[in-house]
Amino acid sequence: MQENEPQNVAFYGSTLFVRSLFEEGVQHVVISPGSRSTSLTLAFSAHSGFSKHIGIDERSAAFMALGMAKSSGMPTALVCTSGTALANYFPAVVEAAQSGTPLIILSADRPSHYRGLGSSQTIDQLKIFGNYPVFFHEAGEPDGNERSHKRLRLAAAQAVQEAVAKGGVAHINFPFSKPFEPDNKFLKHIEFENEKRSRKPSPKYAKEIGPVEMGETFWSDLISAEKPLIIVGPTTPADRLEFITPLARALDAPILAEPGSQVPTSRHTIQGFDGFMKNPGNSEMLKADLIMRFGQQPVSKAVNQYLDRYKEVMQISFMNSNNWIDGSLTSHKQVTLNAPLQIPEVTGAADKNWLKKWKKIEKEFKVFREENLHPSTPITDGYVFSKITEIQPKKAFTMLSNSFPVRDMSLFGEFDGKEIHVNRGAAGIDGIISTAIGLSVSTERPGTLMIGDIAFLHDTNGLLLAKEVNQPLVIVVLNNGGGTIFRILPVHKIKDKYNTYFETPQKAKIAALCRAHNIDHTLVSRPEQIIPTFDKLIERKGVHVMECITGADESMSQRQSLWNYKINKG
Template identity: 40%
Template structure:
């Protein structure tokens, strides 16, 4: 500990906050810019240290589950982990869903959990649970910081720990947890609290670089990859939802000008998916065995996780013994079709060395895909013009047509993730699209969108279902803190979990409706207004179009889209069945 700071230990109450401040400042040197704080007592030292930093934005979120997903959204938008701070006990357990999603979708995240000291563990002390290793295999790094000790060597080790957690989260693409046991007293003196901002400034003037940092890495695809592609005559490129800040979207972009059919779901969109090789409607027409037979590949180039649509699922399973190159980042294994593949492991944080590709692909191969795609679009447009009531697909189509300037689009799981491919592509390809497709839950959707709006530079549009919206209702508690960003939420109220109508369990009956579709009889407009959020309702496509033409304002805006569930299913089935 530098002699100039020895005076802070004349008061024992300052030690825990000083410990937290050194950790916080080293995280700032690493690149931390956002902290999401769940209020609590045991985390007081971490909270005060983070809030006092002049260059870190702090966001206070009451519900820990919502806070976790907000931090996830910040990581998605920025490519940098946000710090999550909570007290001890079940508070940290409520981060679990966001931690799972971060790990399975390759998003950096830092969990800084306050804890009781070892003397209060396993003895029945209040609000004490087993927090070390609480997230199991879903963290890429986990460590207990130990109790604060007023020695120079211990403070230096703490700064090294900050770098370890940060670099692990960035380079392995996932969540890191550091557990902080604190004894009482937890609150520093008022004089020390006032001293903290100046301490940060002085410390950063003395040293701007972190103690541990990684040298820039350049990654070049192996030569064998290009040799394999060059030998192919009927290759296809398939991409599901991709993390925005890694090499996978760049690899997709590198291959997009090569005349290879690109079957990219909406979640792969990074704002550049506009070339003639991008195919629309594949998740509809690839449901047909005859179409799959006509479009049989001799090489599948898969980028990132497996897709979510049935068409591509059938295609990958049917041709799982066709040679496959699978570009994967440092996330969990992502090959549900059990295909035979050559895995190309891509580092999570590196610079891509672009290599020209020498190949010969007959022009007719891409043309066959394009003609099938044009036929699909003609059928879709005919169906969209035949609307007598508002349907789920109409909402996606109207929203996609309304986005003229670049925007960030967040799409919920369940039917919205599939309807985006059916009804909103290729328009969504001009925008950056995010989905939580790691574990594909409906939890935390609105909170993730809020995080995207906090860390991004564009307006955010969220398409979500009624159940997903209600599941994450506490996200609206953050509305007062989101007055400087623009977040428009479109709630597709189709009266419950309509996706179960695709499953064998479906039959028109009271027990099915009660147990599976679970329609919620809620006044959505009153809910929004109760949170102080501007809320409107639409029941037709023309009403929705008018609502979307209104100038965007800062803050949260909710548009409730009341859609007809039966007609929405007919709309989808018409597209699916047109190819049989």
Template identity: 30%
Template sequence: MFVKRLEKLGVRYATISPGSRSTPLTLAFTNSKKIKTFQIVDERSAAFFALGMAKKTGYPTAVVVTSGTAVAEIYPAIIEAYYQRVPLIVCTADRPPELRNTGANQTINQDNIFRNHIRLFRDLGLPNVKYSGLSSVIKTADELFETSYYKDRGPVHVNFPFAKPFEPDSYTDEIDSSLISKLSAIKLPSPKPLKYNRTEFNGIVKSLKSSRRGLIILGYNNYDVKFIKAVTRLSKKLGFPIYADAASGYRFGSHNKEMIIENLTSLLHSKKFKEFFRPEIILQFGGTPTSNIVLHFYRDSAAKKILINQYGDRFDPSLTAKTILNMKPYDFCVKALKISSGSPDSRWLNKIIEFNNIAGEIKKSFFKKSKLSFEGLIPETVFENVKGECDVMISNSLPIRDSDFFASTRVNKITTHCNRGASGIDGITSTALGISAVSKLPALLITGDLAFFHDLNGLHSSMKFGIPLTVILINNNGGGIFESLPISRYKKICRENFITPLNLNFRKFVEAYGGKFLTANSKSKFIQHLNASVDSRRLTVIEVKTDAVESKKLRSKIWQNVAEKIDFLIDEAENRQRPY
């Protein structure tokens, strides 16, 4: 009854990990003709795989595991889903309640075990085949789906205690067909429109009207085409440039590019630019920006800061935003377009765009001279050369930061994905494979060697289900991001405890999982491998060995050159205006 209800509600995908206690759940899901199931042995990998499917489809995906420590294995993916508001319906099998704390095999206390990172928990208790018991199962399915999909979007957890027997040929009860018909007639829930604070909205619009200089920040999110068009129009009407985090995906596509300042992370290294920039108001959609220099600018800015997202989440580590409006971003843009009108400072805006273009040219000139061993060059090379529409999963740590630092705006229709909720490096490959499993587009993953190592088990899903994925493996033999942190001054301790070189031959692992392994030590060879692997529609890993120390120096050199050029231009403009 539970699985049939999920079918009616529109759930179409589920991952199942093997276990005896979950036998009734496994049978119910695999017998479904509408829900496609993926049997994945490693529970952690299965949960991240489900996360990827839910991220791509935007629809709740089910996760099925047995009792005991199997339940704990899926926690990392639930945490990520919680902070990124990805809809998962987590179904855990359990022993009967009376066996808790008795030493019974594979029995732990699963009662609301994910309580700190779940949107709703329900325990169904042992099966009750009366109308009251079965109707309660259906209503619970409705409640879980509603919460996960729209009421409080994110992961939900339902615990299923089962006593033996589990198999259909060992049944203990019979149910009359008229009862099943009666249960099937229970109406499906219908979503109610979300309300927002009109007074607060009107106050924000009033502030927009009186502000001549503003900034729109797009943090991580899977923005749809409607919002992208609406926020582009709002940006032009207000005269506010858009800083689009690489994780937002807004830098890629055919929408208006003239308002994007994708080089803000470079410009903020200029003291003169920060003095000139000074927006009066900042509108932030989506999650927390990736770059620390943007976060520091946000914290120190005297601008009025407004967070706008559907559930009123505080994506503001600085705690300086005074207004959080729980409203759908698209609805906000559309309503604000109808009302707001002001007098933007066009001279200021044009200067910002000019500075952004100058920073972009400096970046390009560096890239032309750089070798592929420079980590910052790799994401930009991927975005520049990948053909057609595609999904690109970007790993945490350096890949997402280098994408944010250096990715230029492109007309390529690239949909970016990332796990920026908790920003861990676990489950990255499995998430990418989950995305690819339900996507009609080619899928790519840009990842580092530590993240790849953390999820080698995930490659098995590519082999088992024939899921294609092109993996760009940036191998600096350890945690290269620590070269950019103060701990790098303590060489021996940093090398042994933070960077932790793996010294692994990844070729053997990839080939063991049926994948193709390629290496590239030049830009031309890399582009050749990239295009061939995307066309091949199979698991292909392209390894690029990089130098973390040298990459750190080159990043700093780019930022230094941008800062010196912008400082010079602003000084020159100020000198021209001084009376003699």
């Protein structure tokens, strides 16, 4: 049999594994070129059911895969060679684990007898990611045995089902000995066989769970609240929080939905809270008697300070079974949800003026914000956010970088009901461009990335993935010359150390970087250029960089003004 010939054994085992992945519903694979991974790479190349993407930098490739999985809720497969190639996945592994995003890592390795001998491109890859993966399997060297083939197929099923069910990373390590390349005729034979198998599968694990019904005591606590408040941090598809609006309606509660929460617009959602809740003098008017928390830990410092300030108020943290979320250590009760919450026919006892008060403050703050968001030169970060979110097409997604962009969206942007993605699992600035490209490829819709200059420079290798993008993707770079997020910290007052060690001013030529990657670049330095430039770029397919030169001092002054807003108590 052809599959048992020595040159075909590794490729055939890889083929059986890849077929099983497909049968479990995996559709995308990101491959980083390498020799030791040849058998896996050729197995994917021979299967037309997969969308194949090539990323030469493993760190960028992993974040691209993260972006794909973030939008679909299904794991993306990653293929790399042995050695440090695998280690470069680590930042994305941490983010995926912390944010509950499913990924499947398929790492080629040298056989065990090479380890510990100083052999080239050989490291200890067994459980290299420690406790972060939800599943690990050492495949062993291919041997052509039927039991080994069954184990490979089962390992694929385990990887997908564990990554989805537990919301995290599955890692399978494949030691390969030469030869890696199959006989060419056998490769063609497998391609022919795969064509008969490449119909879109129905995942075996797909099933509807729930809804979750809670008891009478639980609901009596909720409906007795006179000032209930719902706070929703960033979420993943596994969180299943479509019941948030019906819950708010039943309790007549305001919703503080952060960017990335995916909570739809309703009369209960409150905008601008990151501004008017910052001032401690405003808190007493907004003090709740019941706080219900969903999703990840809030990004907003104002919200986290509010949770800490009123830690004596009953706080219930609702979480999925894979992630314990209480970074503020203020929740009194924890409820695990594996499915949507069933809302019974109940009527809350909320004060009739409670929601009205929040809506009135929201309206007054928006007027105050508008008065402060005037066009100026240099442009402010906030002005860019206000204009971009105002004209962003409803069908388009937004990706927010960490540091100021994710915070500025809450402070300056209008994001009700819009699809917004964030990497808030570990909240690093690694791989932001690559994640946005993964989102673009997976959603097949226009998108916008809002990113600072330091985060942009941190992932310029992500620009190598631009060839994968077929829809418009506008990368709005807020270039204020350094890492100004540190200005909100006490270290900013240590002037003789701050500039060198924290803000790290940079003078990189972003336009030259774009030219080097054959990517369209437009420079914006005046406020009247923002809307026409963005309107033009969001209609053009491919990746476009819109570099906005903003003033760091002016932007901070504008933020401080909004943070110091005082609620009118009249």
